[in-house]
Amino acid sequence: MDNKELMRIANEVRKGVIVGTHSAKSGHPGGSLSAADLYTYLYFEEMNIDPKNPFDPDRDRFVLSKGHTCPGLYSVMAQRGYFDPEELKTLRHVGSRLQGHPSMHYLPGIDMSSGSLGQGVSVATGMALSAKLQKKDWRVYTLLGDGECEEGEVWEAAMFAGAKKLDNLVVVVDNNNLQIDGTVEEVNNPYPLDEKFKAFNFHVINIDGHDFNQIRAAFKEARETKGMPTAIIMKTVKGKGVSFMENQVGWHGKAPNDEQFEVAMKDLERIGETL
Amino acid sequence: MSEVKKIATRESYGNALREYAEEYPNLVVLDADLAGATKTGIFKAAYPDRFFDCGIAEGNMMAIAAGLAATGMIPFASTFAMFAAGRAYEQVRNSIGYPHMNVKIGATHAGLSVGEDGASHQCLEDLALMRVIPGMTVMNPADDIEAKAAVKAALDYVGPVYIRFGRLAVPVIHDADYKFEIGKGEILREGKDVTIVATGLEVEPALIAAENLKNDGVDAEVINICTIKPIDEELLIASAKKTGKVVTVEEHSVIGGLGGAVAEVLSEKMPTPMKRIGVYDTFGESGPALEVLHKYELDGEGVYKQIKAYLGK
Numbered sequence: 001m002d003n004k005e006l007m008r009i010a011n012e013v014r015k016g017v018i019v020g021t022h023s024a025k026s027g028h029p030g031g032s033l034s035a036a037d038l039y040t041y042l043y044f045e046e047m048n049i050d051p052k053n054p055f056d057p058d059r060d061r062f063v064l065s066k067g068h069t070c071p072g073l074y075s076v077m078a079q080r081g082y083f084d085p086e087e088l089k090t091l092r093h094v095g096s097r098l099q100g101h102p103s104m105h106y107l108p109g110i111d112m113s114s115g116s117l118g119q120g121v122s123v124a125t126g127m128a129l130s131a132k133l134q135k136k137d138w139r140v141y142t143l144l145g146d147g148e149c150e151e152g153e154v155w156e157a158a159m160f161a162g163a164k165k166l167d168n169l170v171v172v173v174d175n176n177n178l179q180i181d182g183t184v185e186e187v188n189n190p191y192p193l194d195e196k197f198k199a200f201n202f203h204v205i206n207i208d209g210h211d212f213n214q215i216r217a218a219f220k221e222a223r224e225t226k227g228m229p230t231a232i233i234m235k236t237v238k239g240k241g242v243s244f245m246e247n248q249v250g251w252h253g254k255a256p257n258d259e260q261f262e263v264a265m266k267d268l269e270r271i272g273e274t275l
Numbered sequence: 276m277s278e279v280k281k282i283a284t285r286e287s288y289g290n291a292l293r294e295y296a297e298e299y300p301n302l303v304v305l306d307a308d309l310a311g312a313t314k315t316g317i318f319k320a321a322y323p324d325r326f327f328d329c330g331i332a333e334g335n336m337m338a339i340a341a342g343l344a345a346t347g348m349i350p351f352a353s354t355f356a357m358f359a360a361g362r363a364y365e366q367v368r369n370s371i372g373y374p375h376m377n378v379k380i381g382a383t384h385a386g387l388s389v390g391e392d393g394a395s396h397q398c399l400e401d402l403a404l405m406r407v408i409p410g411m412t413v414m415n416p417a418d419d420i421e422a423k424a425a426v427k428a429a430l431d432y433v434g435p436v437y438i439r440f441g442r443l444a445v446p447v448i449h450d451a452d453y454k455f456e457i458g459k460g461e462i463l464r465e466g467k468d469v470t471i472v473a474t475g476l477e478v479e480p481a482l483i484a485a486e487n488l489k490n491d492g493v494d495a496e497v498i499n500i501c502t503i504k505p506i507d508e509e510l511l512i513a514s515a516k517k518t519g520k521v522v523t524v525e526e527h528s529v530i531g532g533l534g535g536a537v538a539e540v541l542s543e544k545m546p547t548p549m550k551r552i553g554v555y556d557t558f559g560e561s562g563p564a565l566e567v568l569h570k571y572e573l574d575g576e577g578v579y580k581q582i583k584a585y586l587g588k
Binding site (some may be wrong): 111114120127129131152153156159160163169 | 303324327330332334336337339340342343344345346347348350365366369370371373374375447455
């Protein structure tokens with residue numbers, strides 16, 4: 001799939017984030033939008049998955065460690081054919097399969113329930129170990145927030161993955177630089193993230209998380225990396241694509257109201273027209 | 276009189292893991308730098324490729340176990356009860372309990388009988404913490420035979436299981452042909468005046484107390500409850516109906532463990548006067564295990580004394 005097509009899909013994924021959080025009147029649009037290109041690449045290019053066979057034991061696994069940005073995950077799954085995009089409007093409603101944080105028992109295609117920060121990366125590490133034990137070649141991907149890297153468990157998991165040489169594991173950090181209380185430096189500076197992962201025996205790749213050439217090259221490099229896990233630190237813009245949300249800390253966990261919804265959708269329509 | 280065979284249930288745990296490894300090829304064992312103490316080292320020596328030391332990082336270990344279980348393995352994650360149920364509580368709750376993962380938690384060194392290490396390592400809250408997680412099966416075997424049977428039952432059951440093991444060698448009270456079933460209690464001694472419900476290491480003191488009570492003219496029934504959750508309601512209700520008085524005995528806080536579980540059942544379904552014997556909302560302390568148990572009146576003598584006082588004898 002060429003970059004243009006990926007960009008078109010990513011733009012649709014972003015629209016789904018706005019539709020979902022608007023309908024829910026809550027949720028986390030900022031980090032969903034920053035990761036939309038990554039979600040799109042994973043679900044349309046990188047991972048060996050089949051929406052018609054979501055429990056295939058030989059599929060690649062994805063664990064959304066920063067589970068609060070599931071509006072983006074649900075949206076890409078809808079685009080990929082796991083369910084009708086109309087269902088995105090049920091996000092966070094009673095009885096919905098689209099829980100506020102991902103739950104594997106509600107929605108086929110979710111490989112692990114997540115949401116409590118720091119735990120998803122450990123679970124993904126356990127899955128990677130499991131593949132090695134079973135001599136399977138499926139791979140494991142996990143997405144962390146940069147603020148999430150303040151959780152000690154992230155580094156417990158990194159130590160384990162590095163020590164056990166789990167080269168079938170790719171840890172992606174969405175480095176949009178913002179968390180609830182401010183910039184990540186202001187809150188409790190987790191930088192340098194790349195040097196930290198290196199110190200934990202990871203192969204580290206720094207990229208622009210909105211450049212599909214760089215995303216593509218990074219995942220290729222990760223596949224070719226043997227004997228150590230890979231960390232991809234991707235610089236992103238929180239709220240990417242929606243004018244009034246970009247780089248605004250206030251759009252971490254707030255839904256657009258009706259008026260904001262109209263503006264956001266227009267922004268994304270405009271971007272769509274250029275693609 | 277022949278010497279009664281004594282063995283710590285942590286030892287039974289390590290032996291059981293090794294024993295069942297061949298029958299269950301997906302069984303793997305995780306530990307957090309305590310393999311020598313938890314006795315998972317017995318498994319490690321026999322199956323080094325199926326043993327993973329997670330280092331001193333218990334929260335990560337529990338979530339690693341969840342990842343293994345999510346992809347078809349049967350992990351036993353082991354550390355001391357304090358760190359399994361305490362430090363890693365939220366990982367157990369969110370990454371094992373909520374997704375109902377097929378993870379088995381082998382928690383050793385529970386209760387006061389840790390002994391010399393003292394209060395920081397004497398977990399008196401684990402049964403309460405684990406029992407409150409939806410879908411979690413909680414077991415506390417009384418001896419070698421029951422401990423091995425609990426491991427086997429956990430392997431055959433699909434879902435999260437917490438099993439509590441002890442550091443102190445305890446007498447073997449079951450016969451080799453003991454039939455164990457998750458959720459089923461066991462009447463060890465029939466009586467009509469009072470029901471003594473005990474779990475784990477306190478089963479033996481309960482039996483001693485019952486024997487002594489005979490001399491006071493009290494005919495005590497003794498029930499062993501290994502599965503704290505789901506608890507054997509039927510057995511408890513029938514016995515309470517028969518004797519009209521119930522005493523629970525556990526090496527755990529009287530809040531939320533066996534005593535709490537029995538009180539919940541009886542207060543709703545067969546209201547019965549009760550006495551909960553255990554650790555009375557306090558921390559433990561250092562000392563040789565038997566001396567600490569004596570001080571906290573949780574040895575045979577202490578349990579007898581407490582029940583006698585409750586009955587006004």
